[in-house]
Amino acid sequence: MQALQSRLQQLENATGSDIWNILKGSESDLIQDLSTLNTLKEDKEKKGREALKVLETKKKELKSLKKEIETLRNEYKLHVEEVEKGLKASGLEMSQVTKVFEKVLEDSLSEKKTKILQIISSMRDFKTIPELHSPLKSILELLKDPNQEKLRSMIQIDLEDIHRQSMEIFRQNLWSEFQKQGIPMKKLQETPNPDEFLQRVSRIFEFSSDLDLLLIGIPNNRIHVAFGMLSNICIDMIENEKERDADFEWILTSAHKWAKNLREVIEKATERTGSEFDEKFVEFIGNITKRFLKKNQKDPLIFTKLATLLRRFEDTCEFNLTDKDIFESLYEPEFISKWILLEIELFTLSFNQLLLDSSSFDPLPSIFIGSASSSTWASEITVQFEQWISRVEKDISSIRNPEVQTTFYECLYALMIDLCSKIHVEANRLYSEASWSNHVYLVMNTIWELRRIVKVFIFITNRERDRRGKKKDIELAGELKWPRENSFLKEN
Structure with a gap:
């Protein structure tokens, strides 16, 4: 193509014999260009033919699959008819056989239900996580059933009851470990034997993960329970504060620092926290803000003071507050009406x-x-x-x-x-x-x-x-x- 462009430029101002000489001199280049163009054309046609072959092959495969599906449908239909004929020859009806299978399934679920209820009954006197660990695993294994939804509905109340009991034991164990180590007031590296502490907390969190599987739709409890302890600490500080709002900003600042310590422990013990921790943090701030409001609602400027404090807190917060509103607790009708x-x-x-x-x-x-x-x-x-x-x-x-x-x-x-x-x-x-x-x-x-x-x-x-x-x-x-x-x- 370069030879063609060069020749065209030379021919623009050429006359007479010059035109002949230019055409004669570029003949070999033209032949090469034509050869290249022919090669490109052949390659393109070859790729087009190959693409058509692939498409034809796919069409044939699809047609073959449709035939196989239709054949299987017919075979299934014939099989059902033969089974019905065989049952009728034996004096049975399909509906009777279906009822038999349903009875077998019901007996199977009933057997699993009995086993689970026996395990739950044996767990009622257990007070420690090691005692609960193995029976809980057994229940979860029995619940792995194609018809687990029906099985769960048969024992839902019992599952909820043992879940509440086990959750309380989980909460007591976790809070006890935190209190012994000074968490969340202390950073992990400031506590004695942090590695051993993390191992104990990891085992407690593993137990909590099993508890989450016991009931369908139960959220991750470890973060919720951990924040429960921090909420109690902050609420006690608010309730015991004699000078009303004097130290609420300090409580917010301290809560932020302690929440960071809490996140570090959970991340290292479970190797994950994700956005759920940030969401629980905003919920936690809302809870202590509501408690502070209820105590100080007679102060005529309490909402202005709170708005100022929360604005400053939001500006310095190190947690991800994207699409989250720490003022949300103020929007409740109880508070917004009083504010207005x-x-x-x-x-x-x-x-x-x-x-x-x-x-x-x-x-x-x-x-x-x-x-x-x-x-x-x-x-x-x-x-x-x-x-x-x-x-x-x-x-x-x-x-x-x-x-x-x-x-x-x-x-x-x-x-x-x-x-x-x-x-x-x-x-x-x-x-x-x-x-x-x-x-x-x-x-x-x-x-x-x-x-x-x-x-x-x-x-x-x-x-x-x-x-x-x-x-x-x-x-x-x-x-x-x-x-x-x-x-x-x-x-x-």
Whole structure:
């Protein structure tokens, strides 16, 4: 092909005898190119023929398989007919034979059921894992039956009973080993004879794996039971804390460190933990958070404090929290309703108190909101409003649940509109006084500043709603207007 391209370039400007000489000189290269093209064509045709042969072979094989299947179906049908004829010749019916086989199966399952119940009965007085180990293996072996679902249904209550008993023994043994070694407060390398300890824990975990097979649908119990001990430690610390929330951040930090120690032991004893440990960790944090909330729910700022603590904790957490929400315990109706009611009560009490004094609209000489070039106005109302809206917005931004966020935002909008109405009432009162012009001017400046704050808030929340696909077009800032008779909250 290179020779052909070269010849074409030479022929572009050639004339007369030059054309003949060029064609004559490139003859051998052309012959070679043609030979190469023919070879490529033959190879392609050969591969095509081979592919067709393979396809034909596969078609024949498929056709042959279909014939074999059809033959087997016919043979099976004939076999069934012959069996039925033979049974009828012997004075039997197929249904009778089926019942016999069902009775044999039932007797077989009944025999296994009896053996399993005898083993379970012998296990009831056992108190140690070595005593339970061999009988448990025997039960699992007997349960390996093609009809194990039916067999299990026959002894389900007994299996659940011995499972509960054995689980308690497993829990006691595991917690006892942890306590003797100082786990999870200590790292594995800080404990005495860590290798011997791991061997003992491995045997306990092996027993727990057998227990998991005893009942269908039972999750991995080793991580659950290990976290149970850590939960008890942290809950005891919360219940015994006299100064309420003073040390909850320390409890969270310590729980994180102790959970890492726990994971190290489980990983080395079982050679695996996986994502299940991270899921149990989030569940564990939720449990101790709920206990802390129940103890401190009378604190009016408990939810703000918790939101701040959990945000800091989430930022430094070394466990995989992808697609997990450590705030989930706060979303339960018991807590979320109290959170919303507390915010309403705090807002209502604080602003009602402020509005009792008209000086709350007066400018504060040493406090400014905004930059020097845009705004230097601040009154007690605007300062408190901005502090409130900033705090609550930060708390809401921590929430990962869109429905809960929406509930909070709707509550905030309602509170803001309520404040607008109260300022409307105050403005109308001042308007009726002799010195109305100066007073209303102060109210107006406060209103302008509140509008600025609300516009910023709406911009932030709408942007967040856009991101989450939950945008709600509420132009609250438009509700704050210059007071006119009977139209303070009306649109132009």
